[in-house]
Amino acid sequence: MGYAYYEITRNSATIQAGYGVEAVCERVGCTEKIDRGLGYLCGRTPGGDEHSCGGYFCGQHLYGDNQCEACTETDEEAA
Incomplete structure (x- = not known):
């Protein structure tokens, strides 16, 4: 499997992912x-x-371990 284009399921939706897929920061x-x-x-x-x-x-x-702000805060609260 290459990593330029592939599909993933996130939040019950299928999206295209990979370094060949242009996007905007979420x-x-x-x-x-x-x-x-x-x-x-x-x-x-x-x-x-x-x-x-x-x-x-x-x-x-x-941030941190390559996580967004919300996930970084959740991990810190769990620690």
Whole structure:
């Protein structure tokens, strides 16, 4: 499987992902152009898991262990 284009299920919807898929940061109000590659992924699992939402964010909106603000706060509260 290549990582340029593939499909994932996130929030009960199927979306295209991969570094070949152009996108915009999912942070409300941010218009930074990104792709849906692993470098912009919140967490490590496309589609999300128990530690991340699986959204795609620009470098300015990924924190800590490559997580968005909401997932970083959730992990800190659980610790």
